[in-house]
Amino acid sequence: MRRGQISLELMFLLMIFMLILVYSINNVSFSKGPSVEVLKAQIALESKSLANAISNTISQVYAQGPGSKATTYVKLTYLKDSGYLRKAFSGDSIFITYINGTCVGVPTGNELYSSGDNKNFFCTRSLYLRDLSNTPTFPSTLNLDGKSVNGMVIKAENLHGTLKVVVEWIPGDGNTWQYDDGVLRINIDPGG
Template sequence: MRRGQISLEFMLVFGILLILMVYSVNNITFQSGSPSTENLRIQVSLEEKALANAISGTVSQVYAQGAGAKATSYVKLTFLRNPQYLSSGLGITGPQIFISYANGTYVTVTGNGYVPIMKGGNKTVFWSRALYSKTLYNDSQVWSPSGSITVNTTTMYGIVIDPTTIPAVLKVVVMWDPASTDSWVYDPNLGELKITINPGG
């Protein structure tokens, strides 16, 4: 084999490796418009939906059992507890997790540059139906720590959570207490979301 052929083959292999390296760097750095940024957005959305499903499922379980019932569920989270993932995937700054309730659980990520979209392929607000039919997003007293978002002209109140305070496995505790009022409290020290329902209250 001639020396010129060896050099040509070497340059071809080197060029392919260089292209692969650039693609890998794009994946790691989550550059805007790269496939990895879109994948990251999808992963965040899937976790938002999974969290909404877990909360609604636990609320439904307690509601089905009746007064005095209590249930606990655990939700493993990776992307919703990482501000860098949230900022890179959603194109926002200062990300916060927002949770509210109206006949089911709403979960979204808010922040600077956030646009609430409830339908379509670019959805940013996720909802999961529950058996407990009650609207709570219009009551600012239910939530702690309390915050709000505006969807069209409607103000929705709910819990606002700093993602850095969310543990790898979030504990969700739901109880039906006839002597209490509806309340949703997130304890950052315990990494626990405690929900009290009272269908008659």
């Protein structure tokens, strides 16, 4: 009888360890359940951090005046991984626009949502108050809460682990945003 009791206890412990192992694998791989919500939160935080870094750099240049230039480096973990973006938002790219500050979104198809359970669009304010989301500054158009908004779409596979953000104020050159091989170049032109 003692031998049978030991084997039941051992089987019970093995079952508990197996459940913990399966839960851990799902959690680390972000494959289903609560781990997908954790992944969404991580992507949201990184999106907000990226938007904040860009807005702060623009604010610094704006405060320094014409002819000024600033560079910031932003580390990316989740936004550069299309697998993570697909698991969390069924997308494979990020969307950047400027609405009185930088906004970063992870589009689901052509849709962006600024609130609710499907929120995938995150903004931060800047000292440079200008809405460029309906100007030809940006080449792509998506739907934000049912309205068209212009911005730039960057595929996750084209992002690097570190994004270099270079902001300049060159009067007369207009408001321009260009992304090329890990470098986001922005020119602000408050008078233009």
